[in-house]
Amino acid sequence: MPNSESQPALIQPKAKINYIDHLKVVLTMLVILHHTFIAYGAPGGWYYSQKTTIAGAIVPMTAFVSVNQAFFMGFFFFLSALFVPSSYDKKGPVKFITDRLVRLGIPLLFYSFVLSPVLSFIPYKWAEGQNITYLQYLGGFHPWVDFGVLWFVAALLVFTLLYVLYRVAVTPLAKVVKLPTVTTILLFAVIIGLISFTVRIVFPVGWVLKPLGFQLGHFPQYIALFILGLIAARSKWLNDVKYEPGKLMRTMAICLVVIGFPLFFVVETVLNFPGDWFIGGIHWQSAWYAIWEQLVGFTIITALLCIGKHRWNKPSVFLNDLSRSTFAVYIFHPLVVISLTVALSGWALEPALKLLIVAPLAVAGSFLLGLILVKIPGVNKII
Numbered sequence: 001m002p003n004s005e006s007q008p009a010l011i012q013p014k015a016k017i018n019y020i021d022h023l024k025v026v027l028t029m030l031v032i033l034h035h036t037f038i039a040y041g042a043p044g045g046w047y048y049s050q051k052t053t054i055a056g057a058i059v060p061m062t063a064f065v066s067v068n069q070a071f072f073m074g075f076f077f078f079l080s081a082l083f084v085p086s087s088y089d090k091k092g093p094v095k096f097i098t099d100r101l102v103r104l105g106i107p108l109l110f111y112s113f114v115l116s117p118v119l120s121f122i123p124y125k126w127a128e129g130q131n132i133t134y135l136q137y138l139g140g141f142h143p144w145v146d147f148g149v150l151w152f153v154a155a156l157l158v159f160t161l162l163y164v165l166y167r168v169a170v171t172p173l174a175k176v177v178k179l180p181t182v183t184t185i186l187l188f189a190v191i192i193g194l195i196s197f198t199v200r201i202v203f204p205v206g207w208v209l210k211p212l213g214f215q216l217g218h219f220p221q222y223i224a225l226f227i228l229g230l231i232a233a234r235s236k237w238l239n240d241v242k243y244e245p246g247k248l249m250r251t252m253a254i255c256l257v258v259i260g261f262p263l264f265f266v267v268e269t270v271l272n273f274p275g276d277w278f279i280g281g282i283h284w285q286s287a288w289y290a291i292w293e294q295l296v297g298f299t300i301i302t303a304l305l306c307i308g309k310h311r312w313n314k315p316s317v318f319l320n321d322l323s324r325s326t327f328a329v330y331i332f333h334p335l336v337v338i339s340l341t342v343a344l345s346g347w348a349l350e351p352a353l354k355l356l357i358v359a360p361l362a363v364a365g366s367f368l369l370g371l372i373l374v375k376i377p378g379v380n381k382i383i
Helices: 014-040 055-082 084-126 134-139 148-169 182-202 216-235 243-271 284-311 317-324 326-343 351-373
Strands: none
Touching: 014 055, 014 284, 014 317, 014 326, 014 351, 055 084, 055 148, 055 216, 055 243, 055 284, 055 351, 084 134, 084 148, 084 216, 084 326, 148 216, 148 326, 182 216, 182 243, 182 284, 216 284, 243 284, 317 326, 317 351, 326 351
16 A cells, blocks of 8 residues: 655654663663562462561552552553554565564574473572472473563564554554643543543453453553553654653652552541452542542653653663663563572571662663673574
8 A cells, every 4th residue: 555654754864863772771670670579479370489477568669569550561562552553554464474574473482382391480489499390390391382471572463464464454644643741641541541540440450461461451551551662652752852851750650650659558547447448440549549549640751751851861872782671681680689589588587688689680681691691603693
């Protein structure tokens, strides 16, 4: 079909969007820390954990992962979508799909059939003390289809294929959408919060669609931000973002976290209702949490984009190298986190204190491994 949208998604040259690479590094670090916090006490499931029982540690851990969950994976979808239209325009549907299947499909297969059994075997053998060989373990291993943390890659592949279907079936209009105002963004966040609340009536937070690993309670935001990323690319929003809205959104985000998050514990304690009412079902608490979560997410994302463009856009060889390795880090960081937590499992130390040791080591070790992997010929063509 004729290409009616041949203009690039970003009119700025690569040197002008260094902050996007820098943000990818920050988000990847948060992913590593997120799973490390879960391993030592924050809510959530992980391959191996030693949960602290100290409330003074659990509360800040819970706050950290809750704030992360409000924005970081949705932000990944937004940033990924930014470069989809221009890549499609350049390659066409066949080459675009082929490249995506290689870049996303091969890591999915590798993680599920190669890395996932290893990640499960490490704590089974060395933390639980099971006297068994790896081959014996594989004989009883299940399930073989397990995307683990690569659920994001699976979802991104699905979203991308749906975009291709749209482009093939519909002649897109080169319509420019005006950069949304702060008020529009906040209103949109509330709407996504209400949609999330509705979805969570059936699929509460923590419910997982197996074997894909999708937590459908979070997908309204993921879908919305992927679509917004596509729109932002075509409408060149990144060229127009200003610093002042970012400062305003930063202030709002801080207030929502510092004041808003403790209110959940205060209200729960005073009214004495089950904590599960926050994560799903027909409860006003679930609606409150869902709207708060989206307001936090959209304010943080907007702040990072606006402030990042104007304050974090200086070129850095070191950060560019780290950015190049982020996909490899995302894939392999569970190996580093699990190995560290298992290695320290026999150490008679409070888990909250172990977190202070493991967290920086996990970040450094994951990026070091990622930097090595992207230097390997062949591997660097995929990750």
